[in-house]
Amino acid sequence: xxxxxxxxxxxxxxxxxxxxxxxxxxxxxxxxxxxxxxxxxxxxxxxxxxxxxxxxxxxxxxxxxxxxxxxxxxxxxxxxxxxxxxxxxxxxxxxxxxxxxxxxxxxxxxxxxxxxxxxxxxxxxxxxxxxxxxxxxxxxxxxxxxxxxxxxxxxxxxxxxxxxxxxxxxxxxxxxxxxxxxxxxxxxxxxxxxxxxxxxxxxxxxxxxxxxxxxxxxxxxx
Numbered sequence: 035x036x037x038x039x040x041x042x043x044x045x046x047x048x049x050x051x052x053x054x055x056x057x058x059x060x061x062x063x064x065x066x067x068x069x070x071x072x073x074x075x076x077x078x079x080x081x082x083x084x085x086x087x088x089x090x091x092x093x094x095x096x097x098x099x100x101x102x103x104x105x106x107x108x109x110x111x112x113x114x115x116x117x118x119x120x121x122x123x124x125x126x127x128x129x130x131x132x133x134x135x136x137x138x139x140x141x142x143x144x145x146x147x148x149x150x151x152x153x154x155x156x157x158x159x160x161x162x163x164x165x166x167x168x169x170x171x172x173x174x175x176x177x178x179x180x181x182x183x184x185x186x187x188x189x190x191x192x193x194x195x196x197x198x199x200x201x202x203x204x205x206x207x208x209x210x211x212x213x214x215x216x217x218x219x220x221x222x223x224x225x226x227x228x229x230x231x232x233x234x235x236x237x238x239x240x241x242x243x244x245x246x247x248x249x250x251x252x253x254x255x256x
Contacts, residue, residue, distance in 0.1 A: 035108045036243045037115045039130035039137040043150040045121045048170040049140045050077040051209055052235075053118035056138075057082075057090040058218035059236035065113040070095045070103055072130065073120040085216030090116075097129030104133055128157055136243040137165040139196070143172050143187030148194075155196055166197045166242070168235065171205045201234035 038056065042049040050073070057069040057078075067090035071078040079092045095103050100117065107115050117130040131137050139154055141147040151167070158165045169188075173181040180188075184202070191198050203209070208228040212219045219228040 035104075035112055035115060036135045037104055037117065037133055038239065038243060039117045039119060039127075039134035040140060041119045041127050041131065041137055041154060042121055042140040043127075043154045044141065044147045047121070047140045047142055047147060048203070048209075049121065050081065050118055051213060052138065052140050052168055052170060052203070053078050053116055054081050054213060055209075055218050055220075055232050056236060056239065057114075057116045059220065059232055060114045060116070060240075061088075061090045062218065062220060063236075066111060067091070067114045067116065068093060068103070068107050068112050070100065070115060070117045072096055072100070072126050073118055075120075078118040081213050082216050084214070089216070097126040100129055100133055124157070127154065128161070131157060131161050131163050131165075134163060136239065137163055138199070138239070139165060139167045140170050141167060141187075143169055143183045148187060148190050151196070152194070155194060164242075166199050167191055168199050169202045172202050174204045174206070199235060199238055201231055201238050203231050203235065204228070 040049055040053040057067050060067045069078055069090045069092045071092060072095050076094060079094055082089055082092050093103060104115055119127050119130045137158060139151055141151050172184050188198060206228045208219050208223060208226055212222045218232065219226060220232055223229055
């Protein structure tokens with residue numbers, strides 16, 4: 035089993051959008067998925083309540099409960115545990131990161147998002163956990179060129195020595211439309227650019243997290 039923590043220090047970054055879409059991407063590819071919602075707002079759980087077909091199992095959890103959930107999920111044969119974390123509670127974020135095989139730091143290509151990510155990056159470095167940045171709500175490319183805001187963000191992240199996932203999620207209305215029905219953009223409009231973005235992100239995350247052998251399984255560490 036692999037555990038993926040989706041984190042962000044800035045509210046409104048789209049962390050839940052990324053969490054839900056990754057959970058659905060894994061589910062649509064035949065994986066057994068648990069989506070743990072540790073955000074007090076419970077947005078991920080609310081989104082998937084509106085789903086009319088089978089989907090990932092959702093669990094309301096907290097930082098201190100995550101280890102037990104991880105062990106329980108592994109014993110139940112779950113393939114992927116995806117954790118949607120709160121934006122401001124460092125203890126909750128730290129607990130999720132400590133248990134993760136990969137942390138995804140979600141941010142928009144804005145000065146405030148990048149500034150807020152500095153503290154989170156220090157947590158990741160302190161815990162020595164694999165992590166990468168997922169740029170979300172980025173402006174759409176024009177004539178094959180990245181908008182200035184994205185270029186500046188990528189340069190800032192390079193200087194901060196933060197690895198960035200090559201799949202960027204753009205500011206597209208389809209993401210919100212999909213969440214309103216508890217669906218993924220891959221289900222709602224399979225050929226749309228948004229669906230291609232999610233597909234590319236999942237494939238990269240899958241190669242990074244699932245293709246790497248774990249040093250040891252969690253239950254063996256107990």
